[in-house]
Amino acid sequence: AQSVTQLGSHVSVSEGALVLLRCNYSSSVPPYLFWYVQYPNQGLQLLLKYTSAATLVKGINGFEAEFKKSETSFHLTKPSAHMSDAAEYFCAVSDPGSSASKIIFGSGTRLSIRP
């Protein structure tokens, strides 16, 4: 079965610092991977997705993620944090065996930005 593990339920960085949110996946077949962001009182917004094309994926708001098969990782990074990046971030995987393309989510990482 597909699964993702997010390391760290809460990450705090200073404004302007590097953001690194970790995600490892488990999959017996090439997965499709996603990062979603949830701002307070809002729905889940897609940041970026990996669908077996380029291993380095660029998303919205300056975020990017790199698919590393050897490490089964899909970590999310941003070179310089902004106060508006404070939110909950979810790593997710799509089950290729699912006819409905259901999404399986990680437990989430709350990102705080210090002034």
Added chain:
Amino acid sequence: EPEVTQTPSHQVTQMGQEVILRCVPISNHLYFYWYRQILGQKVEFLVSFYNNEISEKSEIFDDQFSVERPDGSNFTLKIRSTKLEDSAMYFCASRKGQGIYNEQFFGPGTRLTVL
């Protein structure tokens, strides 16, 4: 920009009561989903719906749950007899078509509290 909407934003009910959560997917989308997130836990897939029938459901989606698309715009989730453990945030999502390049768009969620 088109978006998925959900009503109500917060629903409080007594254990054993029936609740209906409503969603209006994006108008030209064909695939519809319900997910839920119990406080402090992962976002979990409940059910997917296509062509007026359930295409996939999880173990959580037992006989107490049902979904319906009563008209051309609404997509509802009904819980017949709510239990305390049904308290969660429920997210609706919709997708335009098949293939992984059609991402799922999520609504802001309905927070269900069962007393």
